Amino acid sequence: MTRGALRRYVPSLVLFGALLLIWQVVPPLLRIREYLLPGPVAVVRAALNFSIPWHAHIWVTTLEILGGFALAGAGGVALGVAIAWSGTAARALVPFLVVVNTLPKVAVAPLFLLWLGYGVVPNMLIAALIGFFPVVINTAVGLTQIDEELLDLGRVFGAPKWKVFVKIRLPNALPYVLSALKITATAAVVGAIVGEFVASQAGLGMVIVNAQTNLNTPVAFAALAWISVIGLGLYGAVGLAARAWAPWADTP
Amino acid sequence: MIVLDGVGMTYRAASGPVEALRSISFRVDGGELVALVGPSGCGKSTLLRIIAGLRPATTGRVAVGGHAVTGPVPAVGMVFQAPILLKWRRIVENVLLPAELAGLDPGAFRGRALELLRLVGLGDFADRLPRELSGGMQQRAALCRALLLDPPLLLMDEPFGALDAMTRDELNLELLRVWGEGSRTRKTIVFVTHSIVEAVFLADRVVVLTPRPGRVAELVPVPLPRPRTVETRASPAFGALALQIHLLLARSA
Structure with a gap:
């Protein structure tokens, strides 16, 4: 250092x-009392107490978060591209997406579980649903925030639409997408945990709910600590990717 | 090279139709450098876009190189007020952009791109990102980009308007040098500016435009000898021409 x-x-x-x-x-x-507010030593002791199958819970929650993140990223970019590519697609999709985004997605979680049952997939979908909207918006903005004159250059040199898209619009959108993915990284964590709160058989969210009913507060705090380790890891990875792939952008 | 015949342009604004240009007629010969001067809002940039075929004229006819303009004029070189370099590309890759957009092999133009960069003093900056260059250097790179495919016609829209006075003077000289003042193969240039001094210094002829709607107030020939130098600006003939254009603009305002 x-x-x-x-x-x-x-x-x-x-x-x-x-x-x-x-x-x-x-x-x-x-x-x-410790069951109200355990100290950090008690929390660390709980977090490293491997009679609780932490690795299994961490694995499930990480899977949900990463899956939700990937789905939100891929779906968000695809929708953003569609919106930027075609005016008709934009007019069709944008009002619909705004409605979906204003829904309290946490309230939709029980429905997802009703339709899809317990497990990793519905929680992934909830995570994706919470995290995809900023990606759509930033992708569309990044693809369309191009100097008119740059597009004029494309016309003067007879470049087809796809070429302007690949050479100018997509690279221009990259820093926008990466900065949205930072928000998505955090949102995916929320989504996965919410899904586990509603109903689940494994995962750190379930550990918190169980610990709460047993008044085993140090374990709840320990689960929280593990969640924030996962969240920080994902957020940091996206930040590193942004620095590596879009070093020209000014966004921190 | 360029023929404008009764060109008019009216666009629709929220408050109703706005007449930007009215019956503009003049010609630009091959190898000539013509400056368009006028107050801001006189439609000179619009006129440049009409010549490039990027916007249709409402009335009148435009021909470039003997062909009526109905769409974008192929491979014309363009320089705008902002350098608009692609932030993620190194300078030389920015200069090569026109080749890529035109579907040509950029590798075949790399040597020329580097040569152009050397010509404007950016030889050592070919592998830098745009953000590492000053505004004047970025605009030099934009000039190289416009020249890459060796277009016979160069359209420049206040290219040095955003630069400080010293850099602007420097780039004026540079442009004349790159243009090849003495040579016979020099390009045709239409140069939009709101600086009278810049127009007189660069041009063979100055087209003076009136405020909205833009009309041709006068075509002023500039018979100053070439190559023009720093001393040109100090000559009495230069001052007289600048004053003449100044008075034309003041009268039409």
Whole structure:
């Protein structure tokens, strides 16, 4: 780690450490019971207690998140391309998508489970449903935010529509899509957990629900910690991809 | 090379039809550099687009190279006010864009692209991204892009309007050099500007346009000797021409 990176991360690390310390020390002094607010040590102990089959739960939830993320990404890009490519498609799709997006998707979750039963797939679909809309919008915007003059160049040189699309529109849209995928990464986590809350036989969301009914709060916190590890991993991966694939873009 | 005959252009705005151009007629000979000057909003950029075949005229006829213009004029070189380089492509790849758009093998033009970049002093910047270059350098690259396929006609829409005065003067000289002031094979250029000084310095003739609707107020020949140099701007003849155009614009305003 270079000095610059050190200087950048030290303040947040110090804050994080201080908060952990306060969290560990203060609740016992206030006589707050562990089932209400377990300290960080208890949480870490629960998170590393492998009599709970963490790896199985982590696997299921990760699968749901990644599947939902991939579905949202692929579906969102496809819809965005359709909207940008054809005015008719845009007029047909946009009002419909706006309606779908304004639905509280969390409320649709029980229906998905009713139709598709328990399991990984319905939770993937809920994750995808929550995360796909920003991808559609950003793809369409990125594909159409092109200088008119650049399109004039295409016309002057007799370039067919697909060529302008491949050479100019698609690369222009890439940073927009990647920045939407960061939002989708977070939304997919929410979707997967919501699905597991409603009904599931495995997964970190189910662990939280079970721990809550048993008042085993340290385990609930531990599940939460594992969820945020997965979420951070996915978010970081998308951020790295954005830096690698669209280094010209200004988005952080 | 270019013949404009009674060209008019009316477009529909929210408040009703707006007449942008009215009965514009003039010719541009092959190898001539003609500047269009006029106040902003006089339709000079629109006129350039009509010549390029990117917008249809409402009335009148346009011919380029002996052919009536009915659609985009093939392979004309265009430079706009903004460089509009593709942010994700290196400079040389930006210069090669026209070849790719025209369905030609960009590899065959690479040597020429690098040569053009050297000619405008960007030889060392071929592999940089646009964001690493200053505005003036980006506009030089845009000029190279316009010249890549060696078009006989170059249409320039206030290409140096967004640059500072010093860079603009520098690029004016550069354009004349690249154009090949002395040579016989030089290109035809139509150059839109709102700078009288720039118009007189560059052009063989200046077309002075009136405010909306744009009409031709006067065609002013510029008999200043070529090659033009920094001293050209200081000559009395230069000052007299600039004053003449200034008065024409003031009278028509």
